[in-house]
Amino acid sequence: xDSFLFALTSVSPIVAMVAIxxxxxxxxxxSPATGKAMNKLVxxxxxxxxMFVNIYNMEDVGELNFTYVLYGLGMTMLIFFxxxxxxxxxxxxxxxxxxxxxxxxxxxxxxxxxxLVLSVCGESGIPAATLMxxxxxxxxxxxxxxxxxxxxxxxxxxxxxxxxxxICKNPLIQAVAAGFLVMGIRTIFVWQDISFRLSDITPLxxxxxxxxxxxxxxxxxxxxxxxxxSAISGLRREITAGVLLRNLIVPVLGMGVALLCFExxxxxxxxxVALFVTPVAxxxxxxxxxxxxxxxxxxxxxxxxxxxxxxxxxxxIFFLRAIAVF
Numbered sequence: 185x186d187s188f189l190f191a192l193t194s195v196s197p198i199v200a201m202v203a204i205x206x207x208x209x210x211x212x213x214x215s216p217a218t219g220k221a222m223n224k225l226v227x228x229x230x231x232x233x234x235m236f237v238n239i240y241n242m243e244d245v246g247e248l249n250f251t252y253v254l255y256g257l258g259m260t261m262l263i264f265f266x267x268x269x270x271x272x273x274x275x276x277x278x279x280x281x282x283x284x285x286x287x288x289x290x291x292x293x294x295x296x297x298x299x300l301v302l303s304v305c306g307e308s309g310i311p312a313a314t315l316m317x318x319x320x321x322x323x324x325x326x327x328x329x330x331x332x333x334x335x336x337x338x339x340x341x342x343x344x345x346x347x348x349x350x351i352c353k354n355p356l357i358q359a360v361a362a363g364f365l366v367m368g369i370r371t372i373f374v375w376q377d378i379s380f381r382l383s384d385i386t387p388l389x390x391x392x393x394x395x396x397x398x399x400x401x402x403x404x405x406x407x408x409x410x411x412x413x414s415a416i417s418g419l420r421r422e423i424t425a426g427v428l429l430r431n432l433i434v435p436v437l438g439m440g441v442a443l444l445c446f447e448x449x450x451x452x453x454x455x456x457v458a459l460f461v462t463p464v465a466x467x468x469x470x471x472x473x474x475x476x477x478x479x480x481x482x483x484x485x486x487x488x489x490x491x492x493x494x495x496x497x498x499x500x501i502f503f504l505r506a507i508a509v510f
Contacts, residue, residue, distance in 0.1 A: 205408020
């Protein structure tokens with residue numbers, strides 16, 4: 185029961201924020217056009233600020249075991265490569281193929297996964313979760329930029345060079361690179377016994393935190409402002425496929441292989457649950473919309489995988505506790 189309540193309380197604020205955005209649209213305070221404008225702000229400014237701050241705030245994780253991280257990243261890559269041809273069987277619309285692929289491999293790690301690890305393992309699980317986040321975040325974004333570029337709305341397939349250029353120009357990738365650069369400079373300062381930190385520039389760091397804190401709520405409100413129940417009928421096949429992939433197939437594959445083939449600690453298994461069992465990342469919707477993917481499908485997948493994740497998270501956590509992993 186505790187596991188179910190935790191899963192419910194983890195995802196219900198996300199659903200509530202989307203519902204508020206939809207309600208504000210219905211009473212005329214937000215419009216779909218405003219939602220699209222908000223998406224641009226979220227994608228180009230707010231989420232990059234959030235990712236930069238999250239990376240900057242990470243502590244030294246160099247002494248931790250990397251085996252479970254390599255497994256998580258390897259399985260994510262496997263899901264990515266399997267989805268490339270599979271999406272052609274799931275939908276005939278090219279700009280939906282990238283969205284479906286992204287929905288399968290890209291989890292809501294930071295928003296739902298980190299609180300999940302904290303609840304299951306306490307503070308002792310945070311280092312393991314943070315280490316996974318350090319490597320999963322850039323991988324998610326690189327794969328997402330690639331697949332959304334490759335399956336963009338245009339008829340002509342982009343060249344490898346244009347895809348790589350798109351990856352380099354993506355604001356999320358740039359934010360991750362900037363975060364690791366500043367983290368590296370901080371490490372050098374520690375070695376040289378230099379006390380100065382970026383956070384010492386209080387006005388700048390406060391502004392970055394303001395922007396980071398606004399990313400998730402504004403992204404969810406914009407989803408609600410663009411949400412249309414009428415869109416479900418035209419996307420029913422893709423929504424069903426996306427929910428089954430993200431809430432059933434990926435959790436069974438990711439956690440099943442880990443349990444059968446590896447022996448990880450409770451904290452490391454919790455990090456894998458955050459990677460494979462949480463819903464589609466909120467940031468996937470504005471990214472898809474900005475890169476020529478089907479924005480309606482991306483938003484629908486965020487909403488419906490979030491709703492069904494309450495059940496999938498409950499079942500996985502209940503099972504892991506039953507076999508004494510937690």
